Amino acid sequence: MWMDDFRGIYYIVLKDMKTYYLKPPAISWGIVFPVAWILAFYLRNPRSFEDLVPGLIAMTILFSTTAAEAVVINFELRLGSLERLLLSPISLSAVLLGKVLGGAIFGLIMSTIITIGSVVVLGLYPNLFYLILIIIPSLLAFSSLGALLCVLVREVFEAQTLLNLPRFLMIFLCGVIRPVSSMPAALEYIAYGMPLTYTINGLWQSFSASPGTMILIDAMALMGFFILFIFPATKLLYRKFE
Amino acid sequence: MEVVLKEIVIHVSHLTKFYGRLLALDHIDFDVKEGEIFGFLGPNGAGKTTTIRLLTGLSKPTDGNASILGFDINTEITEVKKRVGVVPEFSNLYDELSALDNLLFVAQLYGVPRLARRKKAEDLLKTFGLFERKDSPFRMFSHGMKRALTIAAALIHDPKIVFLDEPTVGLDVVAARSLRNLIGNLRQQGVTLFITTHYLEEADILCDRIAILVKGRIVKIDTPKALKAATEEESVIEFSFAELSSTLIHDISDKLPEAKLVVMDYNKVRIHGGMPGKIYDNVCQLIREKGIEIQSVNSIRPTLEDAFIKITGLSPTVMSIEKGGK
Numbered sequence: 001m002w003m004d005d006f007r008g009i010y011y012i013v014l015k016d017m018k019t020y021y022l023k024p025p026a027i028s029w030g031i032v033f034p035v036a037w038i039l040a041f042y043l044r045n046p047r048s049f050e051d052l053v054p055g056l057i058a059m060t061i062l063f064s065t066t067a068a069e070a071v072v073i074n075f076e077l078r079l080g081s082l083e084r085l086l087l088s089p090i091s092l093s094a095v096l097l098g099k100v101l102g103g104a105i106f107g108l109i110m111s112t113i114i115t116i117g118s119v120v121v122l123g124l125y126p127n128l129f130y131l132i133l134i135i136i137p138s139l140l141a142f143s144s145l146g147a148l149l150c151v152l153v154r155e156v157f158e159a160q161t162l163l164n165l166p167r168f169l170m171i172f173l174c175g176v177i178r179p180v181s182s183m184p185a186a187l188e189y190i191a192y193g194m195p196l197t198y199t200i201n202g203l204w205q206s207f208s209a210s211p212g213t214m215i216l217i218d219a220m221a222l223m224g225f226f227i228l229f230i231f232p233a234t235k236l237l238y239r240k241f242e
Numbered sequence: 243m244e245v246v247l248k249e250i251v252i253h254v255s256h257l258t259k260f261y262g263r264l265l266a267l268d269h270i271d272f273d274v275k276e277g278e279i280f281g282f283l284g285p286n287g288a289g290k291t292t293t294i295r296l297l298t299g300l301s302k303p304t305d306g307n308a309s310i311l312g313f314d315i316n317t318e319i320t321e322v323k324k325r326v327g328v329v330p331e332f333s334n335l336y337d338e339l340s341a342l343d344n345l346l347f348v349a350q351l352y353g354v355p356r357l358a359r360r361k362k363a364e365d366l367l368k369t370f371g372l373f374e375r376k377d378s379p380f381r382m383f384s385h386g387m388k389r390a391l392t393i394a395a396a397l398i399h400d401p402k403i404v405f406l407d408e409p410t411v412g413l414d415v416v417a418a419r420s421l422r423n424l425i426g427n428l429r430q431q432g433v434t435l436f437i438t439t440h441y442l443e444e445a446d447i448l449c450d451r452i453a454i455l456v457k458g459r460i461v462k463i464d465t466p467k468a469l470k471a472a473t474e475e476e477s478v479i480e481f482s483f484a485e486l487s488s489t490l491i492h493d494i495s496d497k498l499p500e501a502k503l504v505v506m507d508y509n510k511v512r513i514h515g516g517m518p519g520k521i522y523d524n525v526c527q528l529i530r531e532k533g534i535e536i537q538s539v540n541s542i543r544p545t546l547e548d549a550f551i552k553i554t555g556l557s558p559t560v561m562s563i564e565k566g567g568k
Binding site for chain 2: 001004007008011012015018019020079080081083084085086087088089090091241242
């Protein structure tokens with residue numbers, strides 16, 4: 001049974017990459033939007049752009065993974081193809097995990113491009129191990145958040161609209177534009193209830209000259225968010241087909 | 243060709259499904275034997291698709307149980323899924339993938355060995371007359387071709403049983419006939435077929451046995467021949483009038499209290515039972531008085547439609563209502 005599930009996850013991810021990564025909603029929300037934000041920040045203040053790099057990489061992860069989830073889940077919900085996957089000898093959790101990994105890999109491609117671009121253009125020296133340690137759980141956490149919200153609706157545009165609520169809330173509260181520490185105490189508490197804060201904290205440490213061990217807590221918190229999102233997402237999907 | 247029926251491959255016992263407070267399936271029981279074409283016949287909303295969803299693991303029963311090829315659907319559904327193929331009512335393969343890639347993807351999901359995948363997919367494309375279009379995206383296919391490829395996808399892992407949910411719905415006459423031939427060929431290959439349909443003629447042509455389902459309950463299971471034989475004992479006369487009003491229907495019913503009158507069409511009625519000569523005389527006398535013209539009179543051999551009417555008490559028009567009430 002495990003072998004069936006692993007095989008299913010692998011082929012679902014491959015098929016999603018082939019089928020959905022170049023769909024217009026994935027490109028507009030997952031690629032164009034983060035790139036436009038990055039350019040806007042760069043053009044506004046190129047000298048202190050370096051300080052914004054962790055936040056902008058985190059935002060790229062958030063937008064690319066969630067945009068991809070809306071495509072890989074809602075296209076299939078609308079066309080009934082998800083039902084086809086559930087007819088095959090693969091568990092529902094494996095199908096959803098395949099979908100989450102599909103979004104995560106899209107996010108990995110985008111965040112790698114943005115990270116390499118930032119490092120090369122600005123001459124930065126991040127800690128590669130720390131980068132991997134924080135980016136991987138971030139991809140999983142945001143992809144599962146996308147999955148959770150996407151299974152609630154049917155159409156891709158509904159999913160993208162719904163996803164904008166946590167996306168913009170996190171952009172403004174989690175330290176993309178302004179450090180969390182400079183916010184009022186109440187907003188700071190809210191910020192620590194959101195996964196993007198931990199991604200940005202972890203990325204800051206990856207780019208700092210003397211990274212600390214706090215990154216482990218950030219990574220664990222993000223894995224906690226992944227579990228927190230994936231279980232209700234599975235439950236909701238199960239109820240959809242009950 | 244005579245089909246030798248073997249062991250029971252689908253055993254359903256008290257299968258029940260509630261959607262919230264709506265009872266979709268009400269303690270149904272039936273068996274399907276190996277090599278059989280078993281039809282589930284009923285109007286939309288009768289519970290046909292729900293039955294397929296339960297038997298193929300897309301949904302869980304509220305009560306009751308079923309076993310397929312000896313595997314329990316509640317506890318061994320993965321084993322069931324490995325051995326059955328499903329053709330859903332709507333062709334749901336991937337628009338972006340080619341015909342060949344769609345079949346290869348389904349083969350991968352079912353664990354068809356790498357070396358056998360491509361050959362199996364190409365053989366199926368040839369069987370279904372789609373090989374020349376193997377590289378065309380699914381979205382470019384006609385409705386009939388999409389149905390054919392969806393059936394091919396259900397066969398990629400050599401299932402022992404294939405569930406077909408309304409296989410010919412929405413197809414034109416030629417495509418539907420071609421698809422029925424393909425279904426007939428599957429039986430010759432030893433595949434057990436479970437078909438849901440609301441087309442009476444389709445059930446009559448294809449099925450070895452038919453279960454008639456109304457409001458979630460099976461009201462009768464038998465061969466099409468036996469179902470029709472049950473209505474043979476009574477005469478059926480069909481009248482076509484130039485104009486058929488509710489007053490005329492009411493007057494005929496009053497004049498023939500021993501017979502049952504069924505409105506077939508906007509100008510046709512069938513009169514079941516009673517003495518044919520007396521019925522003919524009475525109806526002719528009535529319409530002479532009313533000055534209405536009779537266009538035709540026929541003595542009808544019982545069809546599955548007549549059997550359906552007699553068994554369920556429903557009008558045949560309920561069977562022509564598509565999903566969504568159209």
